[in-house]
Amino acid sequence: MSDLPQNDEYDRRFAGVAKIYGDSSFQHYEQSHVMVIGIGGVGSWAVEALARTGIGEITLVDMDVVAASNVNRQLPAMTSTLGCEKVEIMAERCRQINPRIKVNIIDDFLTPENVAELLNPVPDIVLDCIDDVKAKLALMLHCRFNKIPLIVSGGAGGKLDPLKIRVADLSKTEQDPMLAKLRSQLRARGICKKPKEKFGITCIYSIDNPFSSADVCPSAGLRCGGYGSAVVVTSSFAMIAVAEVLKKLDLKKA
Template identity: 45%
Template structure:
């Protein structure tokens, strides 16, 4: 036990010097769930593992393919065909052998969401690229009062410095988040701007959903621009994509989760 404590201090002691004494212990008792281990989610998991998070639950049913290599952390020639969650588990334990890693080899859906929230994560990070999965997580997090961070679309974006964080009501330049916003307001009664013809107001009520987005117009592939084909959904698989945008979004979500865990324990 003493040797384990010494090794943990050697590996993660820099966090105490950054966030304050006791931070490593607090992060070591935190449980964070990440749904979607792709271009954004894999880098988010990496950052959390290197921050000494004590328990990571990773949710994805996909397998690594060659097309993932340009942006996804575990994607290598040697790992093609391997389950993403298994590849990430190996990496997490190599970084932090003290971490408890829980694998959910499945996609998020209405059928399994209640089981996932009963695992009681301190923070749930949504790195999926499917609107239905995002809505499912938003509604479940609201019902169970779970801290949720939602990542928007990184496909078709080039500028990592255009990354923004805020309430869903404020996001722009993101078709996926716009779709979520519309459906949550129309179908689930989330706050929407009031129309007052007598006294117009520019104030947009918050929806209580924290999101990350890249405030930059998506770049259409040349084939789409020429009319040969059209968008194949909102994921990186349809648009072009780059690790220089997907990774920063994952890192930003990880930092937000770390901040929340530490502030909850009144360290920062």
């Protein structure tokens, strides 16, 4: 006997999604493929939201394992999962949420050298939750050249107020040094050199001033530019990013 839920049980799982977004949109989500790159403080929560919204295919890209320093902000991080691969934990979680989902696992970090290989086959949309500038730049260039819809998460480290999270084109982001550096590097390559010219890259960022306690543990291993991080902020980045993913999927359906 198949382990897949019967139609009535499956319909009950996602009835709330179909009611609020509409049957047509939900059916489109079921047929959509979203790639999430970086399954950390933002990416892990984004994967959860995508699975619970009924996205039919998700590709998870990361080569990291769960560490104790992840517990404060990353969904898969618990005592029982320390040392386990993040992509494996999140893939199984997605299947528990939706047994019909297709989950692709890429146990690797995105680099300028492998970006084309990793994005083949091409997903409907890419959600960038990477914290490495070189990788983010390579992804932006590849997606722009190949016209792949891309949503980029800015830096969440040191941010305390989730109400200060904003959404804008890369040309208009503020208070985010990483996004500012990426903007400069793209312009140095002749892309959107005019100050008001839009890049066509949707970014999630915060206008909050970064905060760091004087008592920072140097062994914490946080990849947040030396700052601490708050789950209320990282998860909010993720939820806003997924809302933007759904908007773009709806535009592709129209």
